[in-house]
Every structure is written in structure tokens, then in C-alpha cells.
Amino acid sequence: MKDFQSSRRDFLRFGAAVGLAATLPVGLARASKTKTNANIVIIGAGAAGTAFANRMVQRLDGAKITIIDARKNHIYQPGLSLVAAGLKPQEYLVSTTREWLPKGVTLIEEQAAAVDPVAKTVTTASGQKVDYDFLVMAPGLVLDHDAIEGFSLDMVGTNGIGSLYAGPEYAAKTWAAASKFVENGGVGVFNRPATEMKCAGAPLKHTFLIDDIASRSGAKGKYQLNYTCPQTVLFSVPIVAEKVRMLFGQRGVATHYKYNLKAIDPGRRIATFSAVVTDPATGADKVTSVEMPWDYIHIIPPQRAPAVVRESGLSWADKWTDQGWMACDQGTLRHPQYSEIFALGDIAGVPKGKTAASVKWQVPVVEDHLVSQIQGREGTEIYTGYTSCPMITRVGQAMLVEFDYNNNLLPSFDGVIAPLEELWISWLMKEVALKATYNAMLRGKA
Amino acid sequence: MKELTLTTMIAVFEEIFGSGLFWAMMLLAAVITVAYVYVLIRDRAVSMRKFLWAQVSMPVGAVVAVVFVLAQTNSALRHTGGPVDVFVLLGVALLGAVGMAILVYTGQSLLRPPAQETK
Structure with missing residues (x-):
């Protein structure tokens, strides 16, 4: 009986520890919010812009965060392949831009027309001028x-x-x-x-x-x-x-x-x-x-960069000149001339990865460098070009291919899910888990 | 997955099923588990007769779980492509079997307490 009581007490103690551990990361994140009055403007409320806005609200206290995008609807683009094969209805892809944005973020429902990186202002299609201290370019790309x-x-x-x-x-x-x-x-x-x-x-x-x-x-x-x-x-x-x-x-x-x-x-x-x-x-x-x-x-x-990037002189001058992808360091995603401008998502002029998975890995990197700059430190996170592609090979099977700038395979589940094997579990990831992970990413939770 | 923490996993499951359904299922699982523990403590013995029926129901639970998952995911048994797929299927079947056994045992115990059973 004594043994039972002591083991029960241990069990309860263990339970309390687990419960505490589960709440700890949230508690710490709240405690370490950085106070600032920085003026952050994000162009584009797609996967990258939305995820980034949510992360900023979670990391910063007092920042003015503005997101500029004329699109009323948010599209879950990884699902387009499924709709085009009759596996999901059109509605599966569509939500509203607004429902993903956190409180405290100002949405300007207009197209960004121009960026003046010297005066640090963005001009919208209606002529409204928006000043910034930091600018995150996430306007996506244009289908020509x-x-x-x-x-x-x-x-x-x-x-x-x-x-x-x-x-x-x-x-x-x-x-x-x-x-x-x-x-x-x-x-x-x-x-x-x-x-x-x-x-x-x-x-x-x-x-x-x-x-x-x-x-x-x-x-x-x-x-x-x-x-x-x-x-x-x-x-x-x-x-x-x-x-x-x-x-x-x-x-x-x-x-x-x-x-x-x-x-x-x-x-x-x-x-x-x-x-x-x-x-x-x-x-x-x-x-x-x-x-x-x-x-x-x-x-x-x-596919090319939107006019706002090409016409504002933010594109690479010597690479992809017919396409206009934004100049940025491939590790930090920071513009080489304007240290307060970052690229996120499809617009980034980097060798690989115009996918939602790239966005998931890019967002914490830009977050680290931007918040560090506010704190007067140097950021340390580096984007290695990670991207992933659940390569569907038939209805019910896919290959979970993940790789980096150097064409190295980077399997998340090494030894369990083989990247070059047609597997049902990889299909499940695409069909069931991907949208959930994507939505969690939009909310800044994953 | 960059960080597979408990909060990430909960966020992912909430997105799969929707917050309401996910927590409703969690609650249901918790209620059944509590009811199971309750009848075990109340009866202070495992009824072999009920346990037998619970065991008989296990293959049914396994098949139902596998059929449910395949139907929900546009897949068929022919799509198992490697060992990991077989493990996932077995895992689903096992969960279905155990879940069904607990459900059947608890259901019997609640409907027919031991006092009635001996009559």
C-alpha cells in the first residue's frame, strides 16, 4: 500500500511536470516580447506575409504593423493540384485574407504600387503613402x-x-x-x-x-x-x-x-x-x-516578379533579368543594399524554393534578423534553401522529397519515411496533414 | 517539420478536425476512459465474460478504423508502398481494436453491473 501511494505521488508529480512543460514555451514567449515602436510594413498577405504578421505580433510589443494587399481571398495554393484532379472541391482552397490576420495589424486593402527604398515609403495604388522602418516584401509572383x-x-x-x-x-x-x-x-x-x-x-x-x-x-x-x-x-x-x-x-x-x-x-x-x-x-x-x-x-x-518589385529597383541587376526576382542574401533574405528590407516567399531571388514549405523555413529566419536588429544585435538564423515537395505519383501515393540549395536530401523522418519511395504515408501528409500544418503556420504557431 | 512540439501537434490536429470536433473527440475519449476506470474500480474485478465480448469485438474495431481512414483519405489498401505504410495501417487497426474493446467492455459494465450479471 505504501508503495502504491508513493508511486501514485510520483505519478502525480510527473503529470504536473508534463503539464507545466506544455505551458512553458508559451509562457516564455510571452515573457520575452520585445518592446519597440518600430514601424513594420509587409507587402502581400499570402502565406508568407500572413505568417510573418502573426509572428511579429507574437514577438513584438508596441510595434506598428501594416500589411498591404488588395486580395480579399486567401488561397491555399498547395491544394490546387488536388482540385485540378477532382479530389477536392474548389471551396477547399478558399478563405478570407482577414480571418488569418491577428488583432493589432492594420490591413490596407490595396495593391502596393511603388517602394522608395531611400525615403523608406510605400505608395499604394490609390496614392496613399505609408512610411516604414522595416519592409518585408512578400507580394508573390505574376503568371504571365x-x-x-x-x-x-x-x-x-x-x-x-x-x-x-x-x-x-x-x-x-x-x-x-x-x-x-x-x-x-x-x-x-x-x-x-x-x-x-x-x-x-x-x-x-x-x-x-x-x-x-x-x-x-x-x-x-x-x-x-x-x-x-x-x-x-x-x-x-x-x-x-x-x-x-x-x-x-x-x-x-x-x-x-x-x-x-x-x-x-x-x-x-x-x-x-x-x-x-x-x-x-x-x-x-x-x-x-x-x-x-x-x-x-x-x-x-x-512566372515573373510583380511590377512593384521590378519598378522599384529591388530586383537583381545581374540575375534573372527577364524575371525580376528580388535581390537578397540567400541565407538571411536581406536586401544587399537596404538592410531594412527583406524578401519572403515566391519573390525571393534565391536559387530554390517557391513553396509554402520554403515560407515555413524562411519566416523564422527573417523574424530573427528583424527582431535582432530592433534589439541592436546581429541575427544568427540562416536559411539553407530547405523546401519540400510531397511529389504525388498517383492517387494514394507520394514521395516526400525535401532538399536544400545544395541538392542534398533532408528527410524530416530519416530512416522512417524514405524520400524516394512511393508511399501511402507521404500521401497522407499531403492530403490530411499539410493543410493543417499550413494553417498553423499562417497563425504563427508552426 | 521544423519543431514538433506538443503545441504544434495540437495546432495541427485542431486544423485537421476543426477545433470543435477535435476537442469533442478528446472529451469523448476522456469520458470513455474515465468510465472504464470507474467500472474497474467499482467492480474491483475484471469480468471475464465481458472481457470475452470485448475481445470478440476487437477485429470489428480494427476493420472499421482502417476502412474509415482509407475512405477519409482517397486511398485503398493497394497504396501501401513500404514497411512504414504497413506499420501505419497496423497502428490504425490497433487503435480501432483497443478503442472498440474498451468501449464494449465499458458499455456492458454500465448497462449490466455485476449484481445483474450473477442473477
């Missing part, structure tokens, strides 16, 4: 649909045309076009642009998903898929590119390297590519125009 001759967004969903990047409505229309293809079959064409792009895995995922669904639907045995890309590899990380190459081989997806989509003719259903082909006689490369017919085509346009 006009770069594909003959294509406009109103065509999506008709004539076998899909384009899932353009937003929830277009992702749903993409499935409207693709769902006919997976029943009737024919020739499918998928492209990747020559520019940097959001989630470089998405063109591959869409190809894999359409192939998987078609192979189990009316089109079984009656379709052929063509994947085209201007690059010479399927993915920037060599070990992943090889794996995808093998999977495409097994699934019978024909790959056309050095093919750049230039124009479409929806009436005739013909896509025109500028292609680099090798002359069989001389062995020399030459650029030529190649036509490809389609029954279903998925179009991803070139």
Missing part, C-alpha cells in the same frame, strides 16, 4: 499568361485546356477539361515554363495524377501522355530527377526536353513549341518550331 500566344484564361475548361495555377476557379475548370480526357483518351500534353516557378513539382504531379486516373477510367489503354520542358532534366535535384525519369518510363509518359511552349491554337488543338533538336547528320543543335496536337493540354505560363 500573355507570353503564350493564342492563350487566355477564359479558355480554361474548354477545348481540352487546363491551367491549374491560375486559382481555385481555374483549377476546377482544369478538372472539367481533364475529366473528359480521362474518360475518352487521346493525346495529353503537359508543359513547364522556362522561368523559375512556384512548386516545380506541380507540373509533374498533375501529369502523374492524370495518368493514374486515366489508367483506371474509360481512357484505359486509349491515351498517350507527353511531358515537355525547356530544361534538360525533370527536376532541379538530380537524384529526384532520375527517380521521376524512371517513373515516367514505367508509366509510358514520353518526355520532350528543350521544348518551350510558345503558342496554342485552340480551334485546331495544336500547340507550338520552340524546340532545340540535334541534327542527326551534323550532330549540331538547332532551334526549330515543333507542333504537337492535343486532346488535353495543361498549360503553365512563365
Whole structure:
């Protein structure tokens, strides 16, 4: 009996310790809020801007935080691939910008039109001037649909045309076009642009998903898929590119390297590519125009920095000059000339990672450097280029690929979840856990 | 995952099920557990007859849990691609089996206390 009592007391003590430990991180975070009257302006209320605003409110006491974005809706972009394959409804992606923003943050529902990094002011589309001490650029990127001759967004969903990047409505229309293809079959064409792009895995995922669904639907045995890309590899990380190459081989997806989509003719259903082909006689490369017919085509346009970045002189002068990504140190994400300006998310001119996973890893880095600067110290956190891509290879399976600037694989669950294996658990992460993690990130909790 | 803390995990589960449903399920699990402990203390013995029925119900709980998870996630058994997937499936089945056994045992004990059982 005595033993029982003592063990019960130990148990209670243990329980109290666990309970205390659970509350401790929150308590400490509250205690260490930094007092400041800094004026922080965030351009863009997407994944990066919203997560950052929440982190600032949790870290700073007295700061004036302003976020500038005209978009009323917040889009959960990692889910676009699922909607475009008929696996989730359009509504799955949409919430409001406002519902994620914490109290104490001012939202200006306008487009940012210009930044004057010398006078430290942002001018909005209506001409309102907003001063800042610190500026976080998170405006996202622009899809250059006009770069594909003959294509406009109103065509999506008709004539076998899909384009899932353009937003929830277009992702749903993409499935409207693709769902006919997976029943009737024919020739499918998928492209990747020559520019940097959001989630470089998405063109591959869409190809894999359409192939998987078609192979189990009316089109079984009656379709052929063509994947085209201007690059010479399927993915920037060599070990992943090889794996995808093998999977495409097994699934019978024909790959056309050095093919750049230039124009479409929806009436005739013909896509025109500028292609680099090798002359069989001389062995020399030459650029030529190649036509490809389609029954279903998925179009991803070139992607560029928004005008507010390019026209404010914040872009790299010597890198990606046709695309205009913001100049920043790849480790700290700080602008090389203007130490109070940081880049977050798609706009960052860094070699890898325009994904929500990159944002999750970038936000704490910028947070550290900005708060440290307020405290008169040097920040220590470094962004290593980490990004992750749950590469869906069929409905129900994915590969959880995580990597950094140096193309090293960085598995979060080393020895448990193999990054290059098609697994159900990786699918579960994408399908069930990812949105939850994303939402927690938006709220500054993960 | 950068930091897998308890608060992060709770935040993630709240997002999966919604705050209301998540805490309702937690509460339900807590109530059933408390009821289970209550009948054990009250009866001061494990009824082998009830335990037998609880055991018989375990495979049903396992199958129901697996079918529920597969249906919720657009997946099928053919999607198990590696050992980790088999472990996840077994884990789900085990949770379903144990949950069902506790539920069945507690339910029987509450509806038919030992006094009635001996009559």
C-alpha cells in the first residue's frame, strides 16, 4: 500500500511536470516580447506575409504593423493540384485574407504600387503613402499568361485546356477539361515554363495524377501522355530527377526536353513549341518550331516578379533579368543594399524554393534578423534553401522529397519515411496533414 | 517539420478536425476512459465474460478504423508502398481494436453491473 501511494505521488508529480512543460514555451514567449515602436510594413498577405504578421505580433510589443494587399481571398495554393484532379472541391482552397490576420495589424486593402527604398515609403495604388522602418516584401509572383500566344484564361475548361495555377476557379475548370480526357483518351500534353516557378513539382504531379486516373477510367489503354520542358532534366535535384525519369518510363509518359511552349491554337488543338533538336547528320543543335496536337493540354505560363518589385529597383541587376526576382542574401533574405528590407516567399531571388514549405523555413529566419536588429544585435538564423515537395505519383501515393540549395536530401523522418519511395504515408501528409500544418503556420504557431 | 512540439501537434490536429470536433473527440475519449476506470474500480474485478465480448469485438474495431481512414483519405489498401505504410495501417487497426474493446467492455459494465450479471 505504501508503495502504491508513493508511486501514485510520483505519478502525480510527473503529470504536473508534463503539464507545466506544455505551458512553458508559451509562457516564455510571452515573457520575452520585445518592446519597440518600430514601424513594420509587409507587402502581400499570402502565406508568407500572413505568417510573418502573426509572428511579429507574437514577438513584438508596441510595434506598428501594416500589411498591404488588395486580395480579399486567401488561397491555399498547395491544394490546387488536388482540385485540378477532382479530389477536392474548389471551396477547399478558399478563405478570407482577414480571418488569418491577428488583432493589432492594420490591413490596407490595396495593391502596393511603388517602394522608395531611400525615403523608406510605400505608395499604394490609390496614392496613399505609408512610411516604414522595416519592409518585408512578400507580394508573390505574376503568371504571365500573355507570353503564350493564342492563350487566355477564359479558355480554361474548354477545348481540352487546363491551367491549374491560375486559382481555385481555374483549377476546377482544369478538372472539367481533364475529366473528359480521362474518360475518352487521346493525346495529353503537359508543359513547364522556362522561368523559375512556384512548386516545380506541380507540373509533374498533375501529369502523374492524370495518368493514374486515366489508367483506371474509360481512357484505359486509349491515351498517350507527353511531358515537355525547356530544361534538360525533370527536376532541379538530380537524384529526384532520375527517380521521376524512371517513373515516367514505367508509366509510358514520353518526355520532350528543350521544348518551350510558345503558342496554342485552340480551334485546331495544336500547340507550338520552340524546340532545340540535334541534327542527326551534323550532330549540331538547332532551334526549330515543333507542333504537337492535343486532346488535353495543361498549360503553365512563365512566372515573373510583380511590377512593384521590378519598378522599384529591388530586383537583381545581374540575375534573372527577364524575371525580376528580388535581390537578397540567400541565407538571411536581406536586401544587399537596404538592410531594412527583406524578401519572403515566391519573390525571393534565391536559387530554390517557391513553396509554402520554403515560407515555413524562411519566416523564422527573417523574424530573427528583424527582431535582432530592433534589439541592436546581429541575427544568427540562416536559411539553407530547405523546401519540400510531397511529389504525388498517383492517387494514394507520394514521395516526400525535401532538399536544400545544395541538392542534398533532408528527410524530416530519416530512416522512417524514405524520400524516394512511393508511399501511402507521404500521401497522407499531403492530403490530411499539410493543410493543417499550413494553417498553423499562417497563425504563427508552426 | 521544423519543431514538433506538443503545441504544434495540437495546432495541427485542431486544423485537421476543426477545433470543435477535435476537442469533442478528446472529451469523448476522456469520458470513455474515465468510465472504464470507474467500472474497474467499482467492480474491483475484471469480468471475464465481458472481457470475452470485448475481445470478440476487437477485429470489428480494427476493420472499421482502417476502412474509415482509407475512405477519409482517397486511398485503398493497394497504396501501401513500404514497411512504414504497413506499420501505419497496423497502428490504425490497433487503435480501432483497443478503442472498440474498451468501449464494449465499458458499455456492458454500465448497462449490466455485476449484481445483474450473477442473477
